[in-house]
Structure formats: structure tokens, C-alpha cells
Amino acid sequence: MNEQPDVVVVGAGPAGLAAAATLGRHGADVLVVDEQQRPGGQIYRQPPAGFTRPGRQAKAGRALLAEAESTPNVRWLPDSTAWGVFGTRAGLDDYAGPAPGPGRIRVGVHTPDGGRVLEPSALVLTAGAYDLPVPFPGWTLPGVLTAGGVQTFVKAQGLLPGHRFVLAGGHPLLLVVAAQLVDAGARVVEVAFSQHPRVLLPGPRDLLAAFGSAGKLAEGAAALRTLRRARVPIRFGTVIRSAHGDDALDSVNMSRVDSGGVLMPGTERIVGCDVLALGYGFVPSTELARQAGCAVDWRPGEGGWVVAHDAWMRTSVPGVSVAGELTGVAGAEQAEVEGRLAAYGTLQALGLLDADRASALARPVRRVLARRRRFAAAVLSRFAPAPATLGALVTDETVLCRCEEVRAGDIRQALAEHPHLGTANAVKLVTRAGMGLCQGRSCAPAVCGLIAAQTGRTPEQVGTFTAQPPVKPVPLDALAAAERHA
Ligand SMILES: Cc1cc2nc3c(=O)[nH]c(=O)nc-3n(C[C@H](O)[C@H](O)[C@H](O)COP(=O)(O)OP(=O)(O)OC[C@H]3O[C@@H](n4cnc5c(N)ncnc54)[C@H](O)[C@@H]3O)c2cc1C
The missing domain is CATH 3.50.50.60 (FAD/NAD(P)-binding domain)
Known part of the structure; x- marks a missing residue:
């Protein structure tokens, strides 16, 4: 196996496990990066080694885990955070950006042994979702x-x-x-x-x-x-x-x-x-994909901003695919089948699977996906939070950005004083909302919702905060490794 893998998969939940197992089975060298100590993601989260009573959900994921863990060519980087994707469009060192393309992808990772920069030919992002903060x-x-x-x-x-x-x-x-x-x-x-x-x-x-x-x-x-x-x-x-x-x-x-x-x-x-x-629901973790330059769509019924993709789960950036919750919140079963489709698409790009064989393998997977999508749409349309309720709970004194302690009243005042402000990034520059450690993960939905309500703009016009590296807090050593690598 090469030191640099053919494919890096970020996330070892149902989507990442299915993608890794499928890629490895067809001969790709795969490296799975996940910030948890054990694979499984949110729903199939495994208790630490030594815990003797795994819950029902941990047991439900065992077949998929066993499939991925027993597949040749799949390596694991647990307890490791992917903090930035560079080279595809924009990064710390090439902001103007050369033409995107496979072979130019670089992923900054913080591991227990220090910072590393991975240079795969293809990247599959399956970073899941997080709870919608209200x-x-x-x-x-x-x-x-x-x-x-x-x-x-x-x-x-x-x-x-x-x-x-x-x-x-x-x-x-x-x-x-x-x-x-x-x-x-x-x-x-x-x-x-x-x-x-x-x-x-x-x-x-x-x-x-x-x-x-x-x-x-x-x-x-x-x-x-x-x-x-x-x-x-x-x-x-x-x-x-x-x-x-x-x-x-x-x-x-x-x-x-x-x-x-x-x-x-x-x-x-x-x-x-x-x-x-x-x-109240989930927000897709699109930060790494947005940093790579992948196009996103606004889909309020599926968690907000989701990563746009084609039928093989390929994003608008060559070499970068997505699967699971960051394509729209829809549950573990849909995540798993999307992971397999992303693998078939990536295998074609790597020349490890021809188009006819990939289409034949994907056919039954697509049928399952269609069923899962119908079910997810029926559930999500019933349980979507009512904007009237959520907006009414916030007073001027309510802190929206916990990292920078910015209150709803501060944002309302900034909008009143600067009527030209109308985008998430402009409000961030004036108020510091979204500039803290969490990079806006816990305040973006509320801040963007408030800007839209206050200015009468659509969510698409307001946008969201630019996903700056590092997407999660990492030691300076991780950034230094990227600098050494450049
Ligand atoms: C907190 C939470 C609890 C949930 N509980 C349930 C439940 O009880 N029942 C149910 O049906 N559904 C539940 N869901 C939804 C369900 O987990 C998802 O539908 C399903 O797990 C989606 O699979 P996925 O592979 O897309 O993402 P996930 O399973 O979320 O896997 C994503 C993985 O990516 C890793 N990751 C993310 N960012 C990075 C990064 N930058 N670097 C390295 N690794 C990273 C995470 O550690 C995680 O292991 C829950 C979701 C969340 C967020």
C-alpha cells in the first residue's frame, strides 16, 4: 500500500464505512479519518474498548463495521480531525487557486502523533451532521x-x-x-x-x-x-x-x-x-466541502445548506465526492447507500471500475436509495421546526454567538446602523458573530435566520459564514505541519 492513499474518506459513520468497504473491495487504497476513537459515526457509535454492554444501536452497526474492518486496503486514522481541504480551489497557500483536479487535493489532519497532510487522488467527505442549535x-x-x-x-x-x-x-x-x-x-x-x-x-x-x-x-x-x-x-x-x-x-x-x-x-x-x-433537527456538516469549493444548495427541509452532487455523488469539484448527511439530513440507511454510490463513482474516476460494471452494481443500490429518500422526505416534512416558533423565542438579550458573546440585539443594532449589510459574512465582519472557536457551527442558523427576518432577504441571499480553516479547533502544530508541507 502506498504511503499516500488513493482515497481519503473523512468520517467513519454509515456513509464513510460503506464507501470505504466498497472502495477497498475493488482495489483502492483507502484511508479513513475520523475524530472519534472508534468507527461507527453518530448512530453506530461504539463504546470504548472494555465496555461490555453496547446498546442496541451500537449492535445494529456491527455488520457494516465488520465489513469495513475486514476489507483489505482500508486503513484507519482514528482520533484524528480533518481540519482543512486545500488545493481544490482555495487554501492557506494558494488562495487564487490553480485549476482544480485530482492529484491536487490536500487534506490537513491533526492526529495523536501530530499534524499530517494527506494527498489523495480522490476525497470522499462523509462528515455527517450536528444538532441544530436553537x-x-x-x-x-x-x-x-x-x-x-x-x-x-x-x-x-x-x-x-x-x-x-x-x-x-x-x-x-x-x-x-x-x-x-x-x-x-x-x-x-x-x-x-x-x-x-x-x-x-x-x-x-x-x-x-x-x-x-x-x-x-x-x-x-x-x-x-x-x-x-x-x-x-x-x-x-x-x-x-x-x-x-x-x-x-x-x-x-x-x-x-x-x-x-x-x-x-x-x-x-x-x-x-x-x-x-x-x-430540533440536524445541520449538515458542509464545512470541509465548502472549503474545497463544492457548490451547495439551500434545502430547508433537509437541514439547510447541503452539498450539491450528481447521481454518482460527485460534487462540483473534480475528485471530491460526498455521501450521508451532508447531502441532506435523511438518516443512516440513506447515508449507507449513498456511501456505496460515492465509492462506485470514485472507482470509475480512478480507473478501477468501468462504467458498465459500475452501473450494474449501482442499480440495486439506487432502488434502495429511492425508497429511503421517500421515507426520509415523509418524516422530515412532518417534523420540520416551525420558523414562527423558533424566531419568537429570541429576545434582544439572548446570546446567539456563544464564542464571541454576541447578542441578538447586537446584530439587530448592526443591521439598523448599516442598512447595506445583508449577508452572513458582512454581519460577521461587523459584529464578530461566527468568528469564534466553533467557526459559527452553533450560531450560523440563528444569525442567518435573524438577518433574513430583519432585512427581508431570502436565505440564499444571506448565505452562510465562509468555512475558514481550521474547521475545528486544532493545536498550532497541525497548522505548522501544513506549512512545512507546502
Ligand atoms: C448527535 C447525533 C445523534 C444521532 N442519533 C440518532 C439516533 O439515535 N437514531 C437515528 O436513527 N439517527 C440518529 N442520528 C442521525 C444519524 O446518526 C445519521 O443519520 C447517520 O449517522 C448519518 O450517517 P453519516 O455517515 O452521514 O454521518 P455520521 O454517522 O454522523 O458520521 C460522521 C462521522 O464523521 C466524523 N467527522 C465529522 N467531521 C470530521 C472531521 N472534520 N474530521 C474527522 N472526522 C470527522 C464524525 O466523528 C463521525 O464519526 C444522530 C445524529 C447526530 C448528529
């Missing part, structure tokens, strides 16, 4: 977490980050996480959905969409049974208005919303809890 008064208090974050405590470490849990938001993940908490011995005080119950009533098209996705429906039904047995109340048409506590969360103020998502006066109630887990 600001409201008190959301920065210790004890206010995302549902995915709470789940990570339970799945990765077998830990409960508190005693009394309220789960709120609008995504079906809330049911799964609540059931996992109950199974782990937690007290779940309440699960609150912002939607009204009639959103759950299936229509004929939904029944068609459910065909072939029995596994997901069974997972939801099992979670509901667990919650019913534990007598956990599940409320609809209910949102968190504010979180309270001196040094840490001790209660939340909940309120009812009408069927249009508008807060109903006089319906507030205080609920005691020390953890609030929020699950």
Missing part, C-alpha cells in the same frame, strides 16, 4: 444540552449527565433519546414536541413511503413502549420559552403554541429539571 433566553446555562449530546454521554460513556431530564424540540430523535435515558435509569420528566399531534397522522403517500423502512418504524414503536411503561408524559404543541437557574439549570418555562407555531399567551408553566435536552 437559542432562547437561558440556553447557555450549564445543563442545557442537545439531545444528540445527551445521547453521546449515554452511548459513548454509559454516563447520565444529570438526574431529572426534560426533552424538547421537534425531531423524532427525542423519543429515541428519552427511551435510552429511561433504559439507563434516568428520570425523564417530560418529552415536549412543538408540533401538534395531527402531524403524526399518516396519509396514503406516507404509508407508501414507510414501505421498506420497517426498521425505523419499529425503533420508534419500541421507544414509545419504553416511555409508556415508564409513564413519561409526551406533550405536543409545547415549546421551551426560557431556561432558569443561578449557576446551572433548575427549571424551564414551557408554553403552548397554536397550530401555526405561534406562542399562546397564558399557557406558561414552570417545570423543574437539571438537564434540558433539545432536539
Whole structure:
């Protein structure tokens, strides 16, 4: 195997595992980079070695993990962060950018042994998604977490980050996480959905969409049974208005919303809890793809900005493919089949698979993909957060950018003082929102939504923050390695 791989896959979730296994089986040298210690991604997250009781989801991923781990030609770089993609269009050292093309891709990686620069012929980005952050008064208090974050405590470490849990938001993940908490011995005080119950009533098209996705429906039904047995109340048409506590969360103020998502006066109630887990949906991790120069599309029903691709999952940048949640949030099963398609496309580009054979192999995969897409679209259209609700929760005092401590009022004031401001990047330059350690991951949706609401511009006109390297915090040593390599 060459020291530099043919293909770098960033992300070892369902999409990355399927891509790596398929690429390796057809003779490509593959290096999988993932910041977790063990492969599996979010849903198939494996507990640390030595933990003896993996959960149901960890077990569900074992077949795919075994397939990838037993495939020849697949190497692993765990505990390693890909922090930048260069050479495709723009980078630290070639901002004007030579013509893009395979062979020019460089990926900056921070590993436990220091910084490295990988130079593959092709790159498959499968970096997944993260929880959609939703600001409201008190959301920065210790004890206010995302549902995915709470789940990570339970799945990765077998830990409960508190005693009394309220789960709120609008995504079906809330049911799964609540059931996992109950199974782990937690007290779940309440699960609150912002939607009204009639959103759950299936229509004929939904029944068609459910065909072939029995596994997901069974997972939801099992979670509901667990919650019913534990007598956990599940409320609809209910949102968190504010979180309270001196040094840490001790209660939340909940309120009812009408069927249009508008807060109903006089319906507030205080609920005691020390953890609030929020699950409003997911945002695709498009940072590395955007840094590479890949075109993106605005698809609010699929998480916001998603990476544009063709039928072989190839992006607008030669040599760079995508699969999984960064093509639109749609679940693990779709991620896996997209990973296989991305591999077939990449194998053709590398000359390891001819077009006829690739088309024949892809045919059954495309049929599964069509079914998964129908199911994902039916679920997502029901559980999309209502903009009316989310926008109404923020006051002028609410911090939107936690890294730089920029409040909603600061952004409103900047827009009022500088009427020409209208894009995310312009507002970032004036207010510093999005300039901190997280590079805007936790504030971009709220800041961009506020700019659009305030200026009357469309989300496409507002855009999002430029994805600057490093996309995640890494030591200076990682950047120095890239400098030495240049
Ligand atoms: C927190 C969370 C919890 C979820 N829980 C559930 C659930 O209970 N049930 C369910 O059905 N769905 C769940 N989902 C959705 C589900 O995980 C996804 O649909 C599925 O995992 C998508 O697969 P993927 O391969 O696209 O991405 P992921 O599984 O998210 O895998 C992406 C991988 O990329 C790695 N990565 C990202 N950026 C970098 C980088 N810069 N450098 C190196 N590695 C990187 C991550 O560590 C991760 O391992 C959850 C999603 C999230 C975000």
C-alpha cells in the first residue's frame, strides 16, 4: 500500500464505512479519518474498548463495521480531525487557486502523533451532521444540552449527565433519546414536541413511503413502549420559552403554541429539571466541502445548506465526492447507500471500475436509495421546526454567538446602523458573530435566520459564514505541519 492513499474518506459513520468497504473491495487504497476513537459515526457509535454492554444501536452497526474492518486496503486514522481541504480551489497557500483536479487535493489532519497532510487522488467527505442549535433566553446555562449530546454521554460513556431530564424540540430523535435515558435509569420528566399531534397522522403517500423502512418504524414503536411503561408524559404543541437557574439549570418555562407555531399567551408553566435536552433537527456538516469549493444548495427541509452532487455523488469539484448527511439530513440507511454510490463513482474516476460494471452494481443500490429518500422526505416534512416558533423565542438579550458573546440585539443594532449589510459574512465582519472557536457551527442558523427576518432577504441571499480553516479547533502544530508541507 502506498504511503499516500488513493482515497481519503473523512468520517467513519454509515456513509464513510460503506464507501470505504466498497472502495477497498475493488482495489483502492483507502484511508479513513475520523475524530472519534472508534468507527461507527453518530448512530453506530461504539463504546470504548472494555465496555461490555453496547446498546442496541451500537449492535445494529456491527455488520457494516465488520465489513469495513475486514476489507483489505482500508486503513484507519482514528482520533484524528480533518481540519482543512486545500488545493481544490482555495487554501492557506494558494488562495487564487490553480485549476482544480485530482492529484491536487490536500487534506490537513491533526492526529495523536501530530499534524499530517494527506494527498489523495480522490476525497470522499462523509462528515455527517450536528444538532441544530436553537437559542432562547437561558440556553447557555450549564445543563442545557442537545439531545444528540445527551445521547453521546449515554452511548459513548454509559454516563447520565444529570438526574431529572426534560426533552424538547421537534425531531423524532427525542423519543429515541428519552427511551435510552429511561433504559439507563434516568428520570425523564417530560418529552415536549412543538408540533401538534395531527402531524403524526399518516396519509396514503406516507404509508407508501414507510414501505421498506420497517426498521425505523419499529425503533420508534419500541421507544414509545419504553416511555409508556415508564409513564413519561409526551406533550405536543409545547415549546421551551426560557431556561432558569443561578449557576446551572433548575427549571424551564414551557408554553403552548397554536397550530401555526405561534406562542399562546397564558399557557406558561414552570417545570423543574437539571438537564434540558433539545432536539430540533440536524445541520449538515458542509464545512470541509465548502472549503474545497463544492457548490451547495439551500434545502430547508433537509437541514439547510447541503452539498450539491450528481447521481454518482460527485460534487462540483473534480475528485471530491460526498455521501450521508451532508447531502441532506435523511438518516443512516440513506447515508449507507449513498456511501456505496460515492465509492462506485470514485472507482470509475480512478480507473478501477468501468462504467458498465459500475452501473450494474449501482442499480440495486439506487432502488434502495429511492425508497429511503421517500421515507426520509415523509418524516422530515412532518417534523420540520416551525420558523414562527423558533424566531419568537429570541429576545434582544439572548446570546446567539456563544464564542464571541454576541447578542441578538447586537446584530439587530448592526443591521439598523448599516442598512447595506445583508449577508452572513458582512454581519460577521461587523459584529464578530461566527468568528469564534466553533467557526459559527452553533450560531450560523440563528444569525442567518435573524438577518433574513430583519432585512427581508431570502436565505440564499444571506448565505452562510465562509468555512475558514481550521474547521475545528486544532493545536498550532497541525497548522505548522501544513506549512512545512507546502
Ligand atoms: C448527535 C447525533 C445523534 C444521532 N442519533 C440518532 C439516533 O439515535 N437514531 C437515528 O436513527 N439517527 C440518529 N442520528 C442521525 C444519524 O446518526 C445519521 O443519520 C447517520 O449517522 C448519518 O450517517 P453519516 O455517515 O452521514 O454521518 P455520521 O454517522 O454522523 O458520521 C460522521 C462521522 O464523521 C466524523 N467527522 C465529522 N467531521 C470530521 C472531521 N472534520 N474530521 C474527522 N472526522 C470527522 C464524525 O466523528 C463521525 O464519526 C444522530 C445524529 C447526530 C448528529
